[in-house]
Amino acid sequence: MLLSNSIAVSQRVPLILRTSRRRNAVVLAQQNQPQQQLTVTSAFPSLTISDEALTSRGFNLHRTIDSLNLDHLNSVFVAVGFPRRDTDKIRVALEHTDALLWIEHQKTKRPVAFARATGDGVFNAIIWDVVVDPSYQGLGLGKAVMERLVNDLLAKGINNIALYSEPRVLGFYKPLGFVSDPDGIRGMVYSRKQKNKR
Numbered sequence: 001m002l003l004s005n006s007i008a009v010s011q012r013v014p015l016i017l018r019t020s021r022r023r024n025a026v027v028l029a030q031q032n033q034p035q036q037q038l039t040v041t042s043a044f045p046s047l048t049i050s051d052e053a054l055t056s057r058g059f060n061l062h063r064t065i066d067s068l069n070l071d072h073l074n075s076v077f078v079a080v081g082f083p084r085r086d087t088d089k090i091r092v093a094l095e096h097t098d099a100l101l102w103i104e105h106q107k108t109k110r111p112v113a114f115a116r117a118t119g120d121g122v123f124n125a126i127i128w129d130v131v132v133d134p135s136y137q138g139l140g141l142g143k144a145v146m147e148r149l150v151n152d153l154l155a156k157g158i159n160n161i162a163l164y165s166e167p168r169v170l171g172f173y174k175p176l177g178f179v180s181d182p183d184g185i186r187g188m189v190y191s192r193k194q195k196n197k198r
């Protein structure tokens with residue numbers, strides 16, 4: 001979903017991650033710490049595309065905005081049909097984001113896939129701005145960012161992960177474990193219409 005009030009609320013469907021898909025993955029603590037086993041909950045213990053496979057296909061994965069050109073990111077948003085937003089506001093939004101992932105095309109250094117989540121850092125998160133540049137759609141990059149974002153949130157102990165989906169994208173999110181209206185719970189949104197700028 002786009003963080004904006006310019007898309008009609010009625011076009012969005014709230015989805016929540018069914019945590020029954022989770023598996024337990026065991027990882028070792030870092031080498032400079034006493035050897036200790038940590039149990040991390042992961043929805044996708046085996047990723048569809050590994051980090052190495054992404055790299056060998058010409059893509060770099062990032063989890064910070066250090067080298068992210070926000071004007072280029074804004075262009076990807078616009079290319080998928082989101083309205084162009086103020087880049088400074090995007091920066092503020094990203095600074096208040098709990099987890100994010102973006103994929104850079106190695107040759108052009110431009111972002112081609114992006115997803116982020118906001119939340120309380122402990123219990124709940126909401127995923128926003130899931131986009132793949134139209135020229136790079138259908139390559140598995142959307143799934144690559146979503147699998148990792150969900151894993152990153154679960155690894156922080158955040159088990160309640162929601163998003164709003166446009167109807168045409170429900171078929172993308174459902175195989176990732178997201179369900180509409182779980183147990184009859186209905187999402188409600190207050191969204192103030194943006195005034196037209198002159």
Ligand SMILES: CC(C)(COP(=O)(O)OP(=O)(O)OC[C@H]1O[C@@H](n2cnc3c(N)ncnc32)[C@H](O)[C@@H]1OP(=O)(O)O)[C@@H](O)C(=O)NCCC(=O)NCCS
Binds near residue numbers: 142169
């Ligand atoms: C939705 C979007 C992020 C998917 O990214 P993508 O990189 O093209 O998707 P992937 O190649 O990773 O596809 C993963 C799987 O989802 C399926 N899929 C992708 N888009 C789908 C859609 N709109 N409906 C149903 N299934 C879809 C693919 O066929 C693929 O299936 P497979 O695993 O069985 O092969 C991308 O199309 C996009 O940016 N769309 C415009 C922006 C948008 O609508 N964002 C979501 C806002 S709610």
